[in-house]
Amino acid sequence: MKEATILVWSGLRGAVALSLSLSVKRASDAVQPYLKPVDGTMFVFFTGGIVFLTLIVNGSTTQFLLHLLGMDKLSATKLRILNYTKYEMLNKALEAFGDLRDDEELGPPADWVTVKKYITCLNDLDNEPVHPHDVSDKNDRIHNMNLRDIRVRLLNGVQAAYWGMLEEGRITQATTNILMRSVDEAMDLVPGQPLCDWKGLRSNVHFPNYYRFLQMSSYYGQPG
Template identity: 85%
Template sequence: ASDSVQSYLKPEVGTMFVFFTGGIVFLTLILNGSTTQFLLHLLGLGKLSATKLRVLKYTQYEMLNKALEAFGDLRDDEELGPVDWVNVKKYITCLNNLEDEQAHPHDVPDKDDHVHTMNLKDTRVRLLNGVQAAYWGMLEEGRITQSTANILMRSVDEAMDLVSSQSLCDWKGLRSNVHFPNYYRFLQMSRLPRRLVTYFTVERLELGCYICAAFLRAHRIARRQLHDFLGDSEIARIVIDESTAAGEEAKKFLEDVRVTFPQVLRALKTRQVTYAVLTHLSEYIQDLGKTGLLEEKEIVHLDDALQTDLKKLQRNPPLVKMPRVRELLNTHPLVGALSADVRDPLLSNTKETIKVHGTVLYREGSRPIGIWLVSTGIVKV
């Protein structure tokens, strides 16, 4: 086969192939590489918008304040003595030539609707960037799984496309994953197999709880960061209020789960905390190695044990244990206070039932037909 190929490809063809390939690479690097920056400048594609320029200048003043804080902490050294700001500043050329006084990026002399819209769009993008960064952090911490992170990231990407025409809308991309199907009211009935109850509860509610908790946490982090950076500006307040309002449905879902299936939340929290503790211990061991207090063999031995526990957690995470209604009744405060001769006949005549949110149990003045013992849930009188 090699002889037949060589008969078709002569040495001259190989030389031409190398010549043209090398020529294309050479021209791409030399011509394209050297002229791209000039072309971008000529077309104005490298310029910052007026909104971003204001934020950039504002940030430079904030950097100067941070530099002065750092200098105040470091200017006097126990071993080497003091140093002066003038000499240090000579080497910090990125903060030179700051003219005029510091101005907030949202302070515009005239009430310009276009500038207001651009500032609003820019601030929404910055908050969504903070939300997405928080999701990455939660993924690394083990608070969310990779599949959940993909859904959350996609919701931010979709919201980014609408920042100029709508208020923050990343929750819309998550709503379809967060709901209570109607058949949930049958799940706690004792005649259903426990495995079936656990499967439906965990598989259907777990994702919704993860998404809601991550959404609320990420927006809370992003709001705090935005406020720390921009302060109490009017536009920052608008975007922060949009973010707060977007989390109301997520809060409501988690509250419904807490009332109806608190076991789900406990199992998820147990998983998160266990992962976080093991990860923290692993970091502690690595830090001891960096300081020289532990040798490499000791680090490997301890970290292997921690990694084994992490794998065990991922293979066999905490399961949701759904108690039967009779178990709940046995621990009910009213039932526990009764004597055995009264309690046993009462429990033998109980009828298990599930009532959905908003159902009326009894109307005042109606004929009494029994006693309601609420084992899981809340009643509004």
């Protein structure tokens, strides 16, 4: 309900409306008996006015609406992911600039005091940054919002893996579409149901008839 409220209040509503009104204005300028030039001008005037009001009123109050609905705070999971991303970016930056500092082909040594003045992350070049997972979190309990965020991140990783399989030629485009659709359906069910993308795939997977026979024979063939 909160997401729907934000979409209704701050959704994009100017581009399509202005395009349609301009097309009406262009059609009204042509010589035809059904639409007068003044009608096209009125379309552009009223549409532009509504778009302007939504930009001024809705656009300027969206932040307050987010705060009122409590949607401007990061969950513990998102905050941990953000800290881990910053940690990895800092490591890559320190590694790259460290190699540049020791590179003899770049000419005379650079003035690293000035470099560190403009690139503040290099101030920690001599200190190893602390891994975010090593920091104790007093509120590190899994509640519904954290669990939902973790599930969404996992499904995003599954989608990325499917795209990688498509680029490597391991699956076809049709198979990729089916797999992506199953993940999208699983994302829609994340808030209220367990994590599972098999429901969207079940109707597209057809096992041969002998598979059931082999499965039953292997089941009955197991020792008690």
